[in-house]
Amino acid sequence: MRMVFRWYGAGNDTVTLRQIKQIPGVEGIVWALHDVPAGEEWPMDKIIAYKEEADRYGLHLEVVESVNVHEDIKLGLPSRDGYIENYKRTIAKLAGVGVKTICYNFMPVFDWVRTDLFKEMADGSTALFYEKAKVDQMDPAELVNRIANDVNVTMPGWEPERLRQLAPLFEKYKSVSEEDLWGNLQYFLEQIIPVAEQYDIRMAIHPDDPPWPIFGLPRIMTGQASIRRLLGLVDSPYNGVTLCSGSLGANPDNDIVAMVHEFKGRIPFAHIRNVRVYDNGDFIETSHRTEDGTVNIAGIVRAYYESGFTGYARPDHGRHIWDEQCRPGYGLYDRALGIMYLWGVWDSMRAAERSGSGA
Template sequence: MEECWRWYGPEFDRITLPEIAQTGATGIVHALHEIPYGEIWTREAIAARKAQIERAGFRWSVVESLPIHERIKRDDGDLSGLFANYRQSMANLAAEGVTTICYNFMPVLDWTRTDLQAPVARGGSCLRFEAYRMAAFEIHMLGREGAEDDYSPEVCARAKTWFEASGEAERNALLHAIMSGLPGAFDRYDIAGLKAQLALYDGIGREEIRRNYKRFLEEVIPAAEELGMRLCVHPDDPPRNILGLPRVVSNAEDIAWILQAVESLANGLTLCTGSLGANPVNDLPAIAERFAPRIHFAHLRNVKKDPDGSFEEAAHLAGDTDMIAVVKVLIAEEARRKAEGRADAAIPMRPDHGHELLADVGRGTFPGYPLIGRMRGLAELRGVVMAVSHG
């Protein structure tokens, strides 16, 4: 497997490429976060960033992500220009030799957490999704109609207690945490702004989102085939409806629908063991085996789940997912691809959402993306890959 590292670029990331080199990673996962959603990534901008990455001794292995404009997710107006821009950005990436694109189809928000620094046993902190705090946000801060129906009575009761005891600082911190899953986005919403965004999705349910998603695939996958590119969807995080918005990449049934919507090797999956692992119904080794031929990228991380729907980022080998079983499936798939003589047999993977440990504390890196915590995860995963590879 190709060991990769997500880097947000010189404008946004406090971690430098020389530091990343010391982790042992050889591939960089990156996006041009400075370019607004829907605009073309020029070949010149791509070439300049690729050259910077290569000068530091890396390969730009995966784009994460080439964002999909919200209007496409809503089927809002004439989308021909947005689709054309997306295809042109793909063509410009392919011309520079960057051919794997991870993307997601989550409406409005990306990954969602309620706590950015939840304490971890023996020190350090992690990202956490606390069901009652999310319920407090939806029911009492946002005032979303029908939000109570998405949570158990016990969670709603805890939400009410928390909200009544909280002050402005605690509520602002919760809003900040929920907005922090958008590291490259230009939009950060206050309560009024978020309400306005959600209103744009009024009347758009699961079937409408699926229809709009299928149209996106039909617009871009033929171009990806011609360019020799691989697109791979990232699962919903968390894998459940959020803020009343439908999530349609949350389980094996969803993945099967997506991969069948446009039958093509170019229409693939980012196997995120953390995102899918937060759904109790998901069997990660079974999902990996079922969809192995269409897995073009892997996020290997782990979560520990609670019965009420809460979960937190665990150490990479310490959560609810059997990481060794997942890696065995991916190594077997790589062997199958090598036997076919494929040049793209190696599956790029990266550690994801590490704990904030030691000198990470106070450095101000993106939540979930510290240096030492991810290096620990990469080292653990490297050991698993080496052991599995040697039988």
């Protein structure tokens, strides 16, 4: 397991590379050019500037999250081919600075949905929260207004240029079924995966967050069966999944331990985080500690160890603790604590193996 840490860039993140470097076992950052609109080719000068910044602290740039997929590709419009060509050229550029994995998603309109970015928990910390009844009853424009006004940073998947097109986008998706979306994903992968193979970069799709349909939009990456289907669309080790325990874990029916074992070799990147799911479908993000949520984090880490996982992993969203003022879900303190919990489970497996006592 190779530990990495998501970073939004100088001037765009409350966490510094100097702080990230001090977290035990972290070897690289998970990054992106967040100011480049989806579908545009990434400029090489900006890519190099990111690399130079990371090099100062001895951190690599091997994982990108995300090179966003333009909506026209998801919709299957004739204009998609131009955006796919931009994507191919971006892959080639990223190979030049040592990128090995690209995380992306194929979620229509919204990359993720929450109803409260700072829901207070019993211990006084706050966390990202999803209230199912509100989403079921709420107009998506109302949710956009609430989320956009909650913070003063631009969040991936909620970029202003995308949100300004909300009504037209919803109109376009009225004629797109789940099977249409699967077909559009296959079209994208059939063109992208050969380029990824050429440049030795593994593509890793992120599951839908949450893993069920919202606002009448089609959602297809929701569980074990859909991941199995995705991997069969283009049967290549370069067509993989970012296995996110938090996204998938919002549905208690998802057996993530089983997924780790079944998809061994096709998981180049792991997001490891915990959520507590309530009987009414609500969920809140918790500490990484297994007992604090509904997801078997310890079992998932053990499964990675048993399967010989050598890919990249990062603590995913964390709580906001100790009065830290930070980007929602992406503070320093709780994610650093999460890393130490993940290392604790991993190291206990290693110690047990060395002593011959078993897991």
